Amino acid sequence: xxxxxxxxxEIQRLLTEHDRIAEQGITVHRRENVVVLGGEVESxxxxxxxxxxxxxxFPEIEITCDIGITRAQAPSEVEEIS
Amino acid sequence: MIRIAAVGDVHVDKDxxxxxxxxxxxxxxxxxxxxxxxxLTRHGTPDEAKCFATEFGGLAVPVVVVLGNHDxxxxxxxxxxxxxxxxxxxxxxCSSTVLEINGHRLGIxxxxxxxxxxxxxxxxxxxxxxxxxxxxxxxxxxxxxGESLRSVRCDALVALTHYAPVPETLxxxxxxxxxxxxxxxxxxxxxxxxxxxxLHGHAHHGSExxxxxxxxxxxxxxxxVIKQAYNVYQLLSETVDSQLVPx
Ligand SMILES: [Fe+2]
Ligand SMILES: [Fe+2]
Numbered sequence: 001x002x003x004x005x006x007x008x009x010e011i012q013r014l015l016t017e018h019d020r021i022a023e024q025g026i027t028v029h030r031r032e033n034v035v036v037l038g039g040e041v042e043s044x045x046x047x048x049x050x051x052x053x054x055x056x057x058f059p060e061i062e063i064t065c066d067i068g069i070t071r072a073q074a075p076s077e078v079e080e081i082s
Numbered sequence: 083m084i085r086i087a088a089v090g091d092v093h094v095d096k097d098x099x100x101x102x103x104x105x106x107x108x109x110x111x112x113x114x115x116x117x118x119x120x121x122l123t124r125h126g127t128p129d130e131a132k133c134f135a136t137e138f139g140g141l142a143v144p145v146v147v148v149l150g151n152h153d154x155x156x157x158x159x160x161x162x163x164x165x166x167x168x169x170x171x172x173x174x175x176c177s178s179t180v181l182e183i184n185g186h187r188l189g190i191x192x193x194x195x196x197x198x199x200x201x202x203x204x205x206x207x208x209x210x211x212x213x214x215x216x217x218x219x220x221x222x223x224x225x226x227x228g229e230s231l232r233s234v235r236c237d238a239l240v241a242l243t244h245y246a247p248v249p250e251t252l253x254x255x256x257x258x259x260x261x262x263x264x265x266x267x268x269x270x271x272x273x274x275x276x277x278x279x280x281l282h283g284h285a286h287h288g289s290e291x292x293x294x295x296x297x298x299x300x301x302x303x304x305x306x307v308i309k310q311a312y313n314v315y316q317l318l319s320e321t322v323d324s325q326l327v328p329x
Binding site: 019022024025027039040041042043045046070071072073074075077078079080081082 | 085091092093094097098101102104105108109112124125152155278279286287299305306309310311312313314315316317319
């Protein structure tokens with residue numbers, strides 16, 4: 001159990017503190033023997049870099065990368081504040 | 083009527099330049115100003131700030147920002163601020179600005195803010211030096227944001243922070259990290275002035291809407307929350323209607 005928590009913490013800190021990643025908004029969930037990464041980033045390059053770094057650092061662990069790229073289209077609606 | 087476009091957590095670096103631009107080119111047709119709620123960059127380097135200024139600068143509307151925690155990562159927040167200011171972007175840190183829009187004065191007071199948590203589960207200014215420094219920083223920023231808000235003379239007042247002033251807009255984040263996402267002192271500062279709208283970012287997995295204890299509408303405009311280039315909020319709708327009749 002401790003090992004599992006350590007792994008998730010280690011991945012979380014790598015995601016934030018690794019100079020080429022610096023993401024705080026990635027979720028890390030363990031499902032059986034698979035670690036699922038979720039959340040959204042600003043570019044496909046960032047998503048690919050995350051997967052590359054995590055699989056490189058933890059080669060023995062199966063990683064599923066469900067990270068999306070946040071859409072950046074113009075809005076079509078206005079919200080009235082009152 | 084005033085229309086404000088807002089987004090936060092755009093985390094710009096070379097790989098993002100160009101992604102927002104098509105939506106930003108349409109912004110002047112949809113809003114009178116653009117407010118950005120911090121985490122403008124990934125690591126807070128002057129080079130990344132230049133990328134941000136390239137992407138979000140040079141618009142036909144004023145751009146007003148606060149920095150986020152990512153913009154402090156390289157300890158170069160002063161240089162980052164200079165790059166942005168040189169590009170014509172207004173950077174607020176416990177300070178305010180007034181924009182003249184459609185004959186109205188839009189006041190914006192902004193600060194990065196800090197963590198500390200919320201009522202019933204907050205840190206105290208007590209114990210180790212490091213803990214007192216942490217909560218002392220929170221209190222100091224919130225006090226100065228409150229002063230900035232109360233000092234502005236305007237028709238509509240907006241508070242702009244990176245950290246959250248209420249827990250409602252954090253819903254979706256793990257409860258355990260709430261103290262790192264915002265603090266109730268920012269909410270009190272916002273309530274100490276006649277604030278019409280409070281905008282923040284930082285909570286990428288949070289929710290869009292909340293209210294301060296005093297009833298001020300709060301919007302989390304973190305990019306992964308709003309899932310588009312920016313949101314648009316309309317203020318002073320009724321005032322404009324009444325003023326359509328010439329005095
Ligand atoms: Fe962020
Ligand atoms: Fe942040």
